[in-house]
Amino acid sequence: MANSHPRTPPLAPRKRPRQRRSAATVETILDGAARILEAGGLEAFNTNAVAARAGVSVGSLYQYFPGKDAVMAALVRRDALGFAAQVEAAIAPRPGESWRAAVDRLLDVAVAHQLDSPRLARILDFEEARLPLDAETAQAEAAIQACIAGVLLRAGDDLAGLDIDQAAGDLVHIARALTDAAGRGEGASSEDLKARVRRAVLGYLGVAANMTAT
Amino acid sequence: MANSHPRTPPLAPRKRPRQRRSAATVETILDGAARILEAGGLEAFNTNAVAARAGVSVGSLYQYFPGKDAVMAALVRRDALGFAAQVEAAIAPRPGESWRAAVDRLLDVAVAHQLDSPRLARILDFEEARLPLDAETAQAEAAIQACIAGVLLRAGDDLAGLDIDQAAGDLVHIARALTDAAGRGEGASSEDLKARVRRAVLGYLGVAANMTAT
DNA sequence: GCCATATCAGAGCAAAAGCTCACATTTCTG
DNA sequence: CAGAAATGTGAGCTTTTGCTCTGATATGGC
Numbered sequence: 001m002a003n004s005h006p007r008t009p010p011l012a013p014r015k016r017p018r019q020r021r022s023a024a025t026v027e028t029i030l031d032g033a034a035r036i037l038e039a040g041g042l043e044a045f046n047t048n049a050v051a052a053r054a055g056v057s058v059g060s061l062y063q064y065f066p067g068k069d070a071v072m073a074a075l076v077r078r079d080a081l082g083f084a085a086q087v088e089a090a091i092a093p094r095p096g097e098s099w100r101a102a103v104d105r106l107l108d109v110a111v112a113h114q115l116d117s118p119r120l121a122r123i124l125d126f127e128e129a130r131l132p133l134d135a136e137t138a139q140a141e142a143a144i145q146a147c148i149a150g151v152l153l154r155a156g157d158d159l160a161g162l163d164i165d166q167a168a169g170d171l172v173h174i175a176r177a178l179t180d181a182a183g184r185g186e187g188a189s190s191e192d193l194k195a196r197v198r199r200a201v202l203g204y205l206g207v208a209a210n211m212t213a214t
Numbered sequence: 215m216a217n218s219h220p221r222t223p224p225l226a227p228r229k230r231p232r233q234r235r236s237a238a239t240v241e242t243i244l245d246g247a248a249r250i251l252e253a254g255g256l257e258a259f260n261t262n263a264v265a266a267r268a269g270v271s272v273g274s275l276y277q278y279f280p281g282k283d284a285v286m287a288a289l290v291r292r293d294a295l296g297f298a299a300q301v302e303a304a305i306a307p308r309p310g311e312s313w314r315a316a317v318d319r320l321l322d323v324a325v326a327h328q329l330d331s332p333r334l335a336r337i338l339d340f341e342e343a344r345l346p347l348d349a350e351t352a353q354a355e356a357a358i359q360a361c362i363a364g365v366l367l368r369a370g371d372d373l374a375g376l377d378i379d380q381a382a383g384d385l386v387h388i389a390r391a392l393t394d395a396a397g398r399g400e401g402a403s404s405e406d407l408k409a410r411v412r413r414a415v416l417g418y419l420g421v422a423a424n425m426t427a428t
Numbered sequence: 429g430c431c432a433t434a435t436c437a438g439a440g441c442a443a444a445a446g447c448t449c450a451c452a453t454t455t456c457t458g
Numbered sequence: 459c460a461g462a463a464a465t466g467t468g469a470g471c472t473t474t475t476g477c478t479c480t481g482a483t484a485t486g487g488c
Contacts, residue, residue, distance in 0.1 A: 046446075047446060048444090048445070058447075067446075068445090068447095
């Protein structure tokens with residue numbers, strides 16, 4: 001245990017345990033999982049299928065994830081973090097613009113995100129309610145809510161007497177519900193969908209829906 | 215193939231195959247399935263558990279249902295039919311009332327239905343999207359939409375230039391999303407929830423939300 | 429009572445799914 | 459290059475689960 005030569009640095013030399021931990025493999029597995037879910041739904045989601053689709057062995061999968069649910073949870077987390085980043089980018093205020101313009105960008109992001117992989121998005125929403133979400137995921141969700149609340153605050157007197165935080169949560173749910181339904185084939189074009197979500201959102205907020213923002 | 219004696223009724227005499235088909239047993243199984251889903255979610259939903267919870271044997275279960283998904287589908291159908299009946303009762307117009315009063319009754323029914331067994335309701339919504347729905351279920355869903363569209367039609371000029379059918383669908387999704395979220399513990403009281411759903415619904419329709427109906 | 433028919437029970441089977449482990453391969457260090 | 463550490467592999471073990479099948483029990487008409 002004791003090192004014999006004073007020349008060697010005292011405590012750190014052998015400690016650096018090679019934590020290579022190929023992040024690429026983790027991403028590969030998550031990609032495989034996402035493709036399985038999008039193609040076959042929850043039924044098709046099993047560890048053998050995920051590993052095969054990702055091009056790795058089950059052994060490798062279990063090296064990075066303690067179990068099936070952990071893969072699901074990691075997918076949820078990745079999705080939440082990515083969406084939160086998009087939302088944060090979208091709400092950055094442009095000089096002289098109305099708060100409605102920011103809402104419009106939020107709608108763009110939300111609709112695009114949900115329509116990108118509709119089935120996957122729906123399943124992740126469902127599973128997010130079932131799994132105990134880790135701190136990072138919870139924080140991402142909170143950040144999304146905070147972003148929306150921030151935009152609503154810009155509205156000022158336009159939204160007098162409204163519980164901003166509750167409204168932010170409700171708006172997320174409303175947007176998700178309408179885009180989910182559209183992703184299941186009920187809706188029409190992306191533009192039409194966005195118009196309807198805007199109608200629902202601005203309607204909830206109590207401001208007229210038809211008229212473009214500045 | 216030819217029958218020898220003209221005296222015996224030609225084809226029907228031995229045919230009356232005792233189709234007792236204990237409807238009570240079917241209901242019992244569905245009740246068990248509902249309780250399993252409400253208590254343990256989709257994970258806990260397997261045929262052995264359902265049969266045990268219902269107090270029947272697996273053998274009996276498979277006598278009435280061809281497989282696991284059929285139980286799920288029957289549950290979805292029962293729920294849809296029940297909800298459709300409630301909706302139909304709710305929209306019956308009272309003399310001299312505003313169309314908003316009917317909307318209010320619809321909200322009562324919808325919120326109560328979803329909050330009665332929140333987890334079950336959410337799972338049924340999810341599974342309804344996955345399973346191929348039989349004619350009866352599809353008809354019930356269509357009836358619900360038609361009821362809502364009927365109420366919206368009473369609004370007349372108040373809703374000029376709105377796609378009534380699409381609006382009916384959107385409103386269903388919005389109401390479900392908000393009540394689902396509330397059922398997961400996010401929301402507060404039933405009254406508060408109803409007020410928020412009304413805000414969303416009337417907001418979508420483009421009429422002011424605060425003021426009671428006649 | 430007696431037979432035919434309908435209904436129910438539950439042991440157990442075959443397939444699927446979650447997961448492990450002994451070994452192979454790659455990568456890093458000296 | 460040699461040895462060690464990290465990483466990857468996949469056959470196969472264990473448990474779960476959807477379902478079947480043989481036999482037992484209840485019911486109805488004669």
